Amino acid sequence: MSFITGVGLTSFGRHEGASTLDLMSRAAELAIADAGLQRDEIDGVLCGYSTVQPHIMLATVFAEHFGITPCYAHAVQVGGATGLAMTMLAHIIVQAGMAKHVLVVSGENRLTGQSRDAAIQALAQVGHPSYEMPLGPTIPAYYGLVASRYMHEYKITEEDLAEFAVLMRSHAADHPGAQFRDRISVADVMASKPVASPLKLLDCCPVSDGGAAFVISRERTGETGVRIRGCAQAHTHQYVTTIPDFDRMGAAISLQRASAQSGLSIADVRYAGIYDSFTITLAMLLEELGLAGRGEAAARVRSGYFSRDGAVPLNTHGGLLSYGHCGVGGAMAHLVEMQLQMTGRAGGRQVKDAGIALLHGDGGVLSSHVSMFLERVR
Known part of the structure; x- marks a missing residue:
């Protein structure tokens, strides 16, 4: 058994003069204080990678x-799935008795500490060194290819994809730490600059500075506990040209394994934190996880299903698409928001029922997946 006892999150956007270690430290200090602990009570540390400070021993x-x-x-280094992979590892560590309080932390000054060209080159490394990278694709290009195929298979339109960007921005509008808070429309998304067809600027997450952290403990430290019920991974491929099955990228596999471990199913979920690096990422994951039928996720967005007062509120902080994306810490913000929702501390963003939550992270080009079920314990 393990509990998420404390969370910490900086604002995302531009943090002039703050290094990767500075941002990690700010988030870590907030998380430890939130757990009601002192620094010397932390006996385990897991941290994500940084493209700005790529030290081979970043944790120490x-x-x-x-x-x-x-x-x-x-x-740990599993792309966008790293935050949840670290959470899963911390869960295992405290269950095994190897540590009592594990600090999971990541942060990066990717916006102010790295040039645009350096960022593009670093992220393009997910491509195959012989068959993909020499052709010059970027991360948006890889996802643009996936989007084109998915749209063809399931008759999804660019306007459908735009709905996810509009939803995330509407949620971010109420979070003071979000990088982008101005509300947008489908027309705004459609009119934004082309990036990698069919993806446009507002279909893509921004580059951010920021940090996120949380403490995973063997016992709960607060009045309301958030317990990890079950978590699992799936890794079906690495490169976009080797995707084995377009209908089963790995999300359904990790979900099935996490469900078996937790005894919970998608029907039990009342809140969802789903990785959303691009609008197509969110559409595909929602549908593969069973939160919508194939090709039907956009219609559920339009109906209010994933809104704050809907059946399954989704990424109520604004997700990667609007809160921002600072590398590993970007996806960790999903867990921070979920913990605040489950403990009734989300303020004006508070949903009516977050008793059972599902988190899902995606690394690479839908390559590595981590699914996690959590429950509120009073």
Whole structure:
């Protein structure tokens, strides 16, 4: 058994003069205080990678910088799925008795600390070194290819994809830490700059500075506990040219495994935090996870199903598409928001029922998947 006992999140956007370690430290300090702990009570540290500070021992570099001496320290690298993969590992570590309180932390000054060309080159490394990278594609280009195929298969339109960007922006409008808070329309998305057909600028997450952290503990420390009921992974491919089955990318597999472990199903879910690097990412994952039928997720958005007062509120902080994306910490913000919702601390964003939640992370080009069920315990 494990609990998410504390969370910390910086605003996302531009943090001039703040390094990767600075942003990690800010988020970590918030999470530890939120858990009601002192720094010396943290006996495990897991951190994500940083493209701005690609140190081969980032976990111990951070521990020294932050002033702690954990008995367990480890850095993890699974692309956008890293945040949930670290959460799963922390869950295993505390269950095994190897640590009592594990700090999961990541942050990056990707917006102010890295040039545009350097960021593009770093992220393009997910492509095959012989068959994809020499052709010059970027991450948006890979997802543009996937979007074109998916739209053809399931008769989805560009306007359908735009609905997800509009929803995320409407949620971010009420979060003071979001990078983009101005509301947008489908027409705004359609009129935005082309990036990688059919994806346009507002179909893509921004580049951000920011940090996120949380504490995974063996026992709950607050009045309301958020318990990890079950979590699992699936890794079906790495490269976009080797996708084995367009109808089963890996999300359904990790969900099935997490469901078996937790005893919960998609029908039990009352809140969802789903990875949304692009509008197509969110559409495909919602449908593969069973939160909508194939080709039907956009219609559910239009109906209000995923709105704050809908049947399954989704990414109520604005997700990667509007809160922002600072690398590993971007997806970790989904878990921070979920914990706040489950403990009734989301303020004006609070949903009516977040008793059972589903989190799902995606790394690479829908390559690595982590699904996690959580429940509120009073």
